[in-house]
Amino acid sequence: MIDERRRSRAVAAVAAAALTSVFADATWAAPMRCGTEIIDVGASMAEVLKHCGEPAKREVEVQDVRSGNRVVGQTTFETWYYTESGLTHVLEFDQDELIRIK
DSSP states (O other): OHHHHHHHHHHHHHHHHHHHHHHHHHHHTOOEEETTEEEOTTOBHHHHHHHHOSOSEEEEEEEEEEETTEEEEEEEEEEEEEEETTEEEEEEEETTEEEEEO
C-alpha cells in the first residue's frame, strides 16, 4: 500500500512536470502583432521586415552544422529585438526562417 502511494505520487509529479514544460514552451511560441499583421514561426525575414520594420537590435552568429563529430557546413542564426510599450519581443531566425518568438 505504501509503495503504491509512492508510485502514484511519483507518477503525478512526473505528469505535473511534463505539463509545466508543455505550457512553458507554449508561452515562448506566442505570435507577435505588428500593426494589423500577425507574425508567427515560419515567417521569412523579409515578411518580418515588411510588417514590423527594422528591429531595435540585431545579433548575427554563424554556427557550425555537425554530423557526429564532423563539421559539414555552416548556418546563420540571427536574433532580432523589437521593443513596444516597454515589452521586448525576441525573434530568432535560422537562415531566413523565424524559428522562435520569446
